[in-house]
Amino acid sequence: MIDLFLKYLRYERNRSELTVQRYEMSLRDFEAYFQSLEAGLDWASVDADIIRGWMESLMERGNIASTVNTGLSALRSFYRFALARKLVDRDPAHSLTGPKKAKPLPQFVRESEMDKLLDEEQWDDDFNNVRARTIIILLYEAGLRRAELIGLNDGDVDFAAGQLKVTGKRNKQRIVPFGEELARQLQHYIEVRDSKVGSTEGALFVEKNGKRITANRVYVTTRDSLAKVTTMKKRSPHVLRHSFATAMLNNGAGLESVRQLLGHESLETTEIYTHTTFEQLKRVYKDAHPRG
Numbered sequence: 001m002i003d004l005f006l007k008y009l010r011y012e013r014n015r016s017e018l019t020v021q022r023y024e025m026s027l028r029d030f031e032a033y034f035q036s037l038e039a040g041l042d043w044a045s046v047d048a049d050i051i052r053g054w055m056e057s058l059m060e061r062g063n064i065a066s067t068v069n070t071g072l073s074a075l076r077s078f079y080r081f082a083l084a085r086k087l088v089d090r091d092p093a094h095s096l097t098g099p100k101k102a103k104p105l106p107q108f109v110r111e112s113e114m115d116k117l118l119d120e121e122q123w124d125d126d127f128n129n130v131r132a133r134t135i136i137i138l139l140y141e142a143g144l145r146r147a148e149l150i151g152l153n154d155g156d157v158d159f160a161a162g163q164l165k166v167t168g169k170r171n172k173q174r175i176v177p178f179g180e181e182l183a184r185q186l187q188h189y190i191e192v193r194d195s196k197v198g199s200t201e202g203a204l205f206v207e208k209n210g211k212r213i214t215a216n217r218v219y220v221t222t223r224d225s226l227a228k229v230t231t232m233k234k235r236s237p238h239v240l241r242h243s244f245a246t247a248m249l250n251n252g253a254g255l256e257s258v259r260q261l262l263g264h265e266s267l268e269t270t271e272i273y274t275h276t277t278f279e280q281l282k283r284v285y286k287d288a289h290p291r292g
Helices: 002-012 017-036 048-060 065-084 111-117 127-142 146-150 180-196 215-226 237-250 255-262 267-288
Strands: 163-167 173-177
Touching: 002 017, 002 065, 017 048, 017 065, 048 065, 111 237, 127 146, 127 180, 127 215, 127 237, 146 215, 146 237, 173 255, 215 237, 237 255, 237 267, 255 267
Parallel strands: none
Antiparallel strands: 163 173
């Protein structure tokens, strides 16, 4: 039956040889599994519980969710083929769902690394350096998305109230407070910008020609700045947004408050950062506890 199915994939469905090989590997593995149960099973008599047991065995052998789902996909395709040709009289795989793929935890820069990066002594008053430090502080202390930072205008900064008017996804606006360090840095940047660049047409962050800063400039600025303090492969503006959320939760902020500051519509989106902080907590435990 497996050989018939593989011929069907190759010559009728024109599937790639790689797909055929992967499906064959899964089907042979499943066949070996149900035959090892010594219950006189064959392809026509296995049921959904047998398939579930096989998927569990794959996970126990260290396979990731995507590998298990590929195996289940092979079984579904095989049983549809066999059922259509009356090789079996039922399909035990059609109602089964595979394991969910684990979402990667957000990467973040540690607070000690950010403190080292933002040390004022490392930055001079060159326009590029002042702009770079301001961008890093703003992303880290306000948790903005890259597009939100690019879209800021001078009029969105309220120094008297210590707050930013941020335009997020789908043009939704939110108010984000900021502290004294960011206020000083923003004022210093504006002074240097106005003296070096001149007219900016209202944009807060600009290139040397006065035009609004580009997305690539923000990315490169962030990447090169973070490279000074971390060896992480991912060093994007979004990493600083993750770092903002993680630092807030690690220092006692409530989840709902962080959700509002980030501009998330759903609390579920923000909850991923609780997993990040728990992973950090586990690392601290293992490093600090004598029996950890």
